[in-house]
Amino acid sequence: xxxxxxxxxxxxxxxxxxxxxxxxxxxxxxxxxxxxxxxxxxxxxxxxxxxxxxxxxxxxxxxxxxxxxxxxxxxxxxxxxxxxxxxxxxxxxxxxxxxxxxxxxxxxxxxxxxxxxxxxxxxxxxxxxxxxxxxxxxxxxxxxxxxxxxx
Numbered sequence: 001x002x003x004x005x006x007x008x009x010x011x012x013x014x015x016x017x018x019x020x021x022x023x024x025x026x027x028x029x030x031x032x033x034x035x036x037x038x039x040x041x042x043x044x045x046x047x048x049x050x051x052x053x054x055x056x057x058x059x060x061x062x063x064x065x066x067x068x069x070x071x072x073x074x075x076x077x078x079x080x081x082x083x084x085x086x087x088x089x090x091x092x093x094x095x096x097x098x099x100x101x102x103x104x105x106x107x108x109x110x111x112x113x114x115x116x117x118x119x120x121x122x123x124x125x126x127x128x129x130x131x132x133x134x135x136x137x138x139x140x141x142x143x144x145x146x147x148x149x150x151x
Contacts, residue, residue: 021078021140045095046073051088062128063096064146065120073105073144074120076128078135083142091149105144114138 046059059082064071075083086092086105094103108116117138121129135141 021135046082046086046092047095048082048085048092049089051085057082057085062124062126064094065116065124067116067119071146072108072116072120073146074117075142076120076124076131076135078131078140079142083144086144087142094146102149103146104149105146108143108145113141113143116143117141 043060044063046061048057048059049055050057061073061082062076065074066072073086087107089105091102091104094101120143121132124132132141
């Protein structure tokens with residue numbers, strides 16, 4: 001594991017009643033790399049309500065994963081805050097190269113989630129591969145099928 005992140009366990013975070021493990025990003029990723037990528041338009045941005053604060057949060061992330069004609073948001077770092085917030089909110093705004101869209105998020109579980117995680121892990125070429133290796137169990141990766149909604 002690099003010096004810029006560390007594994008963390010949240011005893012209350014997992015959707016399936018077990019402790020949720022996630023890779024916490026380091027200061028460099030949070031304060032330097034992500035803001036640069038957002039300003040250059042090289043990353044998607046999820047606008048989701050905080051589950052505790054109710055504030056609208058802006059989360060830089062990889063673009064949705066497209067597979068078999070369906071788009072998914074996969075959390076390669078595990079039970080992250082954005083995944084827990086999206087689980088609670090059930091909807092968000094997503095800005096990609098396609099533009100800004102309001103989406104409904106349907107969390108996947110079991111075999112359906114595992115198939116998406118396995119395919120995602122075998123096709124990604126970004127730094128996210130490192131996180132997938134740190135958390136090899138598909139159950140550690142929240143997956144949301146995203147569907148457009150009427151605004």
